[in-house]
Amino acid sequence: MSSPFPHRRMRRLRAKDALRGLVAEHRLTTDDLIYPVFVLPGENAREAVPSMPGVERLSIDLLVKEAAHWVALGIKTIALFPVTPMSLKTECASEAFNPEGLAQQAMRALKKVFPEVMLMSDIALDPFTSHGQDGLLDETGYVMNDETVEVLIKQALSHAEAGADIVAPSDMMDGRIGSIRKALEEAGHINTCIMAYSAKYASAYYGPFRDAVGSAANIKGGNKKTYQMDPANTDEALHEIALDIEEGADMVMVKPGMPYLDVVRRCKDEFKVPTFAYQVSGEYAMHQAAFANGWLNEEAVILESLLAFKRAGADGILTYFAPKAAELLAKQNTK
Numbered sequence: 001m002s003s004p005f006p007h008r009r010m011r012r013l014r015a016k017d018a019l020r021g022l023v024a025e026h027r028l029t030t031d032d033l034i035y036p037v038f039v040l041p042g043e044n045a046r047e048a049v050p051s052m053p054g055v056e057r058l059s060i061d062l063l064v065k066e067a068a069h070w071v072a073l074g075i076k077t078i079a080l081f082p083v084t085p086m087s088l089k090t091e092c093a094s095e096a097f098n099p100e101g102l103a104q105q106a107m108r109a110l111k112k113v114f115p116e117v118m119l120m121s122d123i124a125l126d127p128f129t130s131h132g133q134d135g136l137l138d139e140t141g142y143v144m145n146d147e148t149v150e151v152l153i154k155q156a157l158s159h160a161e162a163g164a165d166i167v168a169p170s171d172m173m174d175g176r177i178g179s180i181r182k183a184l185e186e187a188g189h190i191n192t193c194i195m196a197y198s199a200k201y202a203s204a205y206y207g208p209f210r211d212a213v214g215s216a217a218n219i220k221g222g223n224k225k226t227y228q229m230d231p232a233n234t235d236e237a238l239h240e241i242a243l244d245i246e247e248g249a250d251m252v253m254v255k256p257g258m259p260y261l262d263v264v265r266r267c268k269d270e271f272k273v274p275t276f277a278y279q280v281s282g283e284y285a286m287h288q289a290a291f292a293n294g295w296l297n298e299e300a301v302i303l304e305s306l307l308a309f310k311r312a313g314a315d316g317i318l319t320y321f322a323p324k325a326a327e328l329l330a331k332q333n334t335k
């Protein structure tokens with residue numbers, strides 16, 4: 001057999017924009033984006049997050065104002081993360097299910113003005129515990145599973161009542177998806193979706209987020225390794241995901257994102273369910289640092305980084321770049 005050259009020229013299909021477009025296997029659109037935002041108490045409050053340049057924490061009034069811009073850009077889902085004052089944090093995290101809590105109020109305010117925008121809410125106790133862990137502690141400092149799940153159920157119900165379209169448990173307690181699903185059904189919230197943070201790793205990439213919500217300083221024990229996953233494992237991720245699907249998750253998530261795209265791919269191949277990934281705060285921070293130094297081209301790298309998630313099998317991406325990416329996509333489409 002002679003060599004296939006020159007009949008098979010891989011470069012042939014790369015010669016023109018239109019050809020490349022024709023054979024592109026994956027595409028990023030604004031439909032794929034979920035925008036995580038931080039909510040402050042009070043009014044007319046706007047605070048930068050030093051470790052996340054370009055990200056601002058906003059009080060509800062400003063959040064509603066800014067949301068008009070995001071909606072105009074085509075963003076359809078917003079994930080809310082409340083910043084709880086230290087004075088409201090307790091051992092038992094009861095602020096988590098306060099119907100007048102910050103997340104609950106923010107959801108009602110946004111729903112009123114933008115009924116078509118989907119609201120996703122974080123189910124976990126870390127913004128509300130005085131010790132910064134995602135659950136209730138026993139006397140040794142261990143996060144108690146079943147006791148924590150009882151509180152998560154109340155939190156999820158209060159979010160559904162406040163208008164959450166998607167509740168997203170990010171706590172990594174065992175059995176919480178099944179318990180929350182059952183409670184939602186019993187309360188008549190049959191169409192509230194659950195996006196499970198199923199394969200959530202004990203990652204050092206969450207640092208800037210913990211600055212943003214003010215839980216960094218107070219994490220007792222310093223890490224979350226007794227409930228979040230070991231970065232060494234992937235078979236375990238599939239086991240976690242299988243359980244969450246069985247318990248009633250509508251969508252599953254892998255987190256962090258870029259360093260864990262192998263897990264996204266394995267998840268999609270194995271389960272074929274709606275699969276999401278979170279490009280977390282640390283990933284955002286390192287990109288921004290490189291952009292600020294002129295080391296990477298901001299526009300090209302943002303779109304490439306997000307397209308990589310699609311290629312790995314993600315159906316959507318939580319990203320702090322969402323508005324910027326939407327802007328870039330709009331620009332691309334009018335070219």
Ligand SMILES: NCc1[nH]cc(CCC(=O)O)c1CC(=O)O
Nearest residue numbers: 124126170205206209280281282
């Ligand atoms: N359970 C809370 C939660 N929900 C999302 C993130 C991280 C998001 C990010 O880093 O952007 C965290 C932090 C943590 O688990 O410590």
Ligand SMILES: [Mg+2]
Nearest residue numbers: 172173174240
């Ligand atoms: Mg699990």
